[in-house]
Structures are given as C-alpha cells and as structure tokens.
Amino acid sequence: MAYSDKLLDHYENPRNVGSFGKEDDDVGTGMVGAxxxxxxxxxxxxxxxxxxxxxxxxxxxxxxxxxxxxSLVTEWVKGKTLDQALEIKNTAIAEELALPxxxxxxxxxxxxxxxxxxxxxxxxxxxxxxxxxx
Amino acid sequence: MxxxxxxxxxxATTPVDPRVAAKMIPWLTEHFGNPAxxxxxxxxxxxxxxxxxxxxxxxxxxxxxxxxxxxSGATESNNLAIKGAAHFYSGKGxxxxxxRTEHKAVLDTFRELEREGFEAxxxxxxxxxxIDLDAFRAALRPDTVLVSIMFVNNEIGVxxxxxxxxxxxxxxxxxxxxxxxxxTGKVVIDLDKLKVDLMxxxxxxxxxxxxxxxxxxxxxxxxxxxxxxxxxGHERGLRSGTLATHQIVGMGEAFRIAREEMGAENERIRMLxxxxxxxxxxxxxxxxxxxxxxxxxxxxxxxxAYVEGESLIMAIKEVAVSxxxxxxxxxxEPSYVLRALGREDELAHSSIRFSIGRFTTExxxxxxxxxxxxxxxxxxxxxxxxxxxxxGIDLNTVQWAHH
Numbered sequence: 001m002a003y004s005d006k007l008l009d010h011y012e013n014p015r016n017v018g019s020f021g022k023e024d025d026d027v028g029t030g031m032v033g034a035x036x037x038x039x040x041x042x043x044x045x046x047x048x049x050x051x052x053x054x055x056x057x058x059x060x061x062x063x064x065x066x067x068x069x070x071s072l073v074t075e076w077v078k079g080k081t082l083d084q085a086l087e088i089k090n091t092a093i094a095e096e097l098a099l100p101x102x103x104x105x106x107x108x109x110x111x112x113x114x115x116x117x118x119x120x121x122x123x124x125x126x127x128x129x130x131x132x133x134x
Numbered sequence: 135m136x137x138x139x140x141x142x143x144x145x146a147t148t149p150v151d152p153r154v155a156a157k158m159i160p161w162l163t164e165h166f167g168n169p170a171x172x173x174x175x176x177x178x179x180x181x182x183x184x185x186x187x188x189x190x191x192x193x194x195x196x197x198x199x200x201x202x203x204x205x206s207g208a209t210e211s212n213n214l215a216i217k218g219a220a221h222f223y224s225g226k227g228x229x230x231x232x233x234r235t236e237h238k239a240v241l242d243t244f245r246e247l248e249r250e251g252f253e254a255x256x257x258x259x260x261x262x263x264x265i266d267l268d269a270f271r272a273a274l275r276p277d278t279v280l281v282s283i284m285f286v287n288n289e290i291g292v293x294x295x296x297x298x299x300x301x302x303x304x305x306x307x308x309x310x311x312x313x314x315x316x317x318t319g320k321v322v323i324d325l326d327k328l329k330v331d332l333m334x335x336x337x338x339x340x341x342x343x344x345x346x347x348x349x350x351x352x353x354x355x356x357x358x359x360x361x362x363x364x365x366x367g368h369e370r371g372l373r374s375g376t377l378a379t380h381q382i383v384g385m386g387e388a389f390r391i392a393r394e395e396m397g398a399e400n401e402r403i404r405m406l407x408x409x410x411x412x413x414x415x416x417x418x419x420x421x422x423x424x425x426x427x428x429x430x431x432x433x434x435x436x437x438x439a440y441v442e443g444e445s446l447i448m449a450i451k452e453v454a455v456s457x458x459x460x461x462x463x464x465x466x467e468p469s470y471v472l473r474a475l476g477r478e479d480e481l482a483h484s485s486i487r488f489s490i491g492r493f494t495t496e497x498x499x500x501x502x503x504x505x506x507x508x509x510x511x512x513x514x515x516x517x518x519x520x521x522x523x524x525x526g527i528d529l530n531t532v533q534w535a536h537h
Contacts, residue, residue: 034534034535035478059518062442
C-alpha cells in the first residue's frame with residue numbers, strides 16, 4: 001500500500017514512545033482496541049497543575065497507520081487543555097496523514113484513545129469538564 | 135552483492151527461469167503459427183511444440199500426455215475440474231467435500247456449486263494444518279460425488295496425505311481432485327501410483343510464465359467432465375480457445391527443469407529454510423504455523439506475537455514477504471487458513487510467510503535473520519501488549535474494547 005511521506009515519517013521515527021506510571025495522579029491513560037482486531041493503542045497524557053497537557057506518550061500494536069496516528073496525536077495534544085484535546089477529530093488525523101480509506105479506522109481509534117485518556121484523568125480527579133485545573 | 139528488496143515470496147509467484155524465457159521467445163516472433171492450423175508448416179511447427187511441452191508436463195507427474203489439458207492457470211483448472219465433474223456426475227449424487235484451508239479458487243467454486251443446489255462439507259484441518267482422516271471418512275456419504283483436497287497449502291506449506299485420501303475415494307467410487315499448484319517441483323508426484331482423478335497445475339509457481347496451467351484428467355478409469363469454455367473444440371472439447379504456444383512451451387520447459395533439478399534444488403532449499411528457522415527461533419514468543427515435518431522445504435510461516443504483521447512488513451521493507459495480517463488484505467480479515475488451524479486472531483495478525491526458491495542465497499537468509507531481530511525488537515518496544523506481557527499480565531484476562 002502506498003503511504004504518504006508524513007505517515008512514513010511518523011512510522012519510522014515515532015514520537016513520544018513510552019509509558020508514564022499508570023497510577024500517577026497527574027497521568028490519564030487510554031487503552032483502546034483489541035488484539036483480535038489487529039490494533040491496540042495506549043495513549044497517556046500528563047496534565048499540569050494549570051490543566052494543560054504537558055506531555056504525552058504512546059505505545060501501539062497495529063499496522064503502520066495505527067502507529068503513525070497515535071504518534072501524531074501525542075504531538076497534537078501537548079499544550080492543549082483537556083477540552084481542546086477532545087476537539088481533535090479523526091478526520092483531521094486522517095487528512096494530516098493522508099490515510100487510505102481502509103485505514104480510516106486507525107484515526108478513529110486515535111480519537112478514541114484521546115477520549116479514553118481524558119476520561120481516565122477526569123475520573124481520577126472527579127471532574128467532568130472545564131474545571132480541570134487543580 | 136545483495137539486491138533489494140530480497141525476494142522471499144516464491145509461493146506468490148516465481149520469476150521465469152532465464153532458460154524458460156529464452157525458449158519461449160521464438161514462439162512469439164518467428165514461429166507464431168496457430169497450433170490448430172492443419173494446412174501449413176507454421177501450424178505444424180506450433181503443434182509439435184505444444185505436444186512436446188505436453189509430454190514434459192506429463193513426465194513430471196508420471197502421467198500420459200493425453201491426460202493433460204491446457205488451461206490459463208490453476209484457478210481455471212480448479213473450476214473446470216470441480217464444476218466439470220460435479221455437473222457431469224450430478225446424477226450420482228450432489229454432495230461434495232473439501233477442506234477449509236483450500237485456495238479460494240476451490241472454496242469459491244464450491245460456493246457456486248452450493249448455489250446450484252449441491253451440498254458441501256468444509257472439513258476443519260487439525261491444528262497442524264493436515265486433514266483429519268477419521269473426520270474425512272466420517273463425512274463421506276452415499277451421495278458424495280467429489281472430493282477436492284490440495285497437495286501443498288499455499289500459506290503454510292503443509293503436504294496433505296494425498297495417497298491415503300485417494301485410496302479412500304477410489305474404494306468408494308468418489309472422484310478425487312487435487313490442486314497441485316504449490317506442489318510441482320517441490321514434492322514427487324506419481325500419478326501412476328496416486329489414485330487421483332483430476333489434478334490442477336500452474337506454470338508460474340514453478341519458474342514458468344503466468345497465464346498458463348494444465349489439468350490432468352485421468353483416462354483409466356476414465357473421468358468425464360462437462361466443458362466450461364465452449365468454442366472451437368480445442369483440447370478434445372474440454373477447453374476451447376486458441377492455444378498460447380509460447381506460454382505452453384514455457385510451461386513445458388519449466389516442468390522439464392523442475393523434474394531434472396528438483397532433487398538437488400530441494401536439498402539446497404531445505405538447508406536455507408532450516409537456517410532461517412534456526413535464526414528466527416531464538417526470538418522470544420515466535421510460533422511456527424503448520425506442521426514442520428509434512429511440509430515443503432520452501433515454506434516457513436511464523437507468528438511473531440505482540441507485533442502486527444503489516445507494521446512488521448513495513449519495517450522489513452528490504453525483504454519481500456507476505457503476511458496473514460488483516461491489514462495486508464482488502465477484507466480486513468486475518469488469514470482464514472491460520473484461523474482454521476485454531477490460531478488466535480492475534481497470532482494470525484502477527485504471521486509472516488517466508489517462501490524460499492531457486493534464486494535465494496545464504497547471504498539473503500542471513501541478512502533477513504539479522505533484520506528481523508532488529509525490527510521485532512523495535513516494534514515490541516512500541517507494543518503495549520509486549521509491555522503488559524513483560525509485566526506479567528495475561529492478555530486473555532483483559533477486557534478489550536472491541537471496535
């Protein structure tokens with residue numbers, strides 16, 4: 001399959017690979033997908049006292065598009081508030097990486113990973129929206 | 135000097151052997167006659183070349199040249215054999231049997247017959263990919279009219295017990311078809327001994343050109359077929375259409391070379407395969423798919439757990455291989471062959487098929503081993519599944535968010 005240069009760059013030089021402590025107070029973890037489906041994404045966000053996402057890390061089991069999509073969102077969420085991060089849409093990810101139609105589900109998974117990470121963080125802090133700053 | 139990408143996908147297709155290509159060319163330019171032209175030397179020459187090639191194909195499988203019918207390839211041979219026999223003998227019964235791990239050219243032909251009112255049984259193979267002969271015997275019925283089992287599986291390379299199946303079928307008077315596309319030049323085929331009624335061949339898996347194949351149709355006892363292609367009555371009415379002389383000459387030469395060289399070639403390929411296997415087996419959590427004993431030496435199908443097949447193929451782009459991963463297919467379904475063996479989907483997604491051939495070198499194998507070690511290490515660093523396994527988590531106990 002022919003992939004865009006941007007996608008190949010993210011695949012070959014993935015950004016922000018790694019893990020934060022799952023139990024850490026300032027970390028939100030989102031794990032989406034299933035091994036049987038061929039992709040599992042783990043996205044973690046580290047949120048500052050001001051409610052801004054300071055750092056993000058990922059690990060992904062999946063095809064090249066899944067790896068590139070998750071690498072891209074770790075870059076995009078940094079510096080955003082949780083609400084801003086939730087505004088990242090799969091269509092933007094798909095467009096940025098020029099995902100072929102059969103790979104659109106990878107961008108949907110990446111969007112889901114952001115939602116799951118934010119939800120996990122908010123659950124830890126008992127907040128629902130906007131009032132994320134500690 | 136290594137030439138990239140290194141070709142390790144010989145089960146998909148093989149290059150035409152230069153000796154084969156050289157022999158084909160005059161039949162395109164100088165000797166272009168129609169083998170069916172009976173009125174001049176152009177036709178006579180072409181006919182002689184076609185008959186010589188027919189002899190070479192027959193010789194490789196120890197058959198009579200009169201039992202060989204030219205087709206466009208194994209897919210057409212499978213269609214002609216299965217539909218042709220099922221239609222001709224449908225008065226005797228309408229039950230047909232095959233294996234779940236057959237090629238789509240057999241499975242889809244079976245589906246078509248089901249639409250026409252036949253009843254089909256799709257047998258599950260054993261975990262090692264081989265047919266369960268007891269289950270097979272149990273599936274036979276008084277109205278079973280045709281059985282189709284492949285000689286060598288295209289994905290996992292396992293060799294089915296064709297002799298045993300043939301004995302069972304002959305005893306019950308059931309027609310036995312064998313798809314041997316992946317078998318020629320790899321296993322000894324003796325149709326004088328095997329109780330096989332119909333056998334499909336392809337040229338391009340055995341260093342011949344694409345677009346040409348053949349069907350063996352037994353004469354004693356005689357097997358009748360209903361033609362699927364109607365027209366000028368070529369090939370004794372079984373397959374009409376002007377014969378592609380150059381393609382046929384190529385297939386004949388390819389099969390001659392296979393017969394003369396397969397002994398030595400298979401030894402060399404086995405050595406390379408064993409070298410590859412040994413080099414890859416020391417990577418943690420790798421699983422060979424399919425039996426290793428009843429298997430052609432050309433094939434190695436391995437699952438590298440916790441690494442997805444398409445991303446692995448992207449990572450090893452210096453090597454041309456194929457994968458059972460969903461992501462390399464249009465359907466987004468992982469390999470039905472590996473699933474039929476009872477492999478978990480995760481391992482089917484993680485599988486790579488290496489197929490070795492005539493022009494593979496030791497240097498290429500060593501490069502591949504080294505590359506796999508590096509890239510699997512890198513992808514596992516990226517894999518959340520690998521991280522969880524290393525933390526001691528049993529992945530089967532995790533609640534996954536299926537999508």
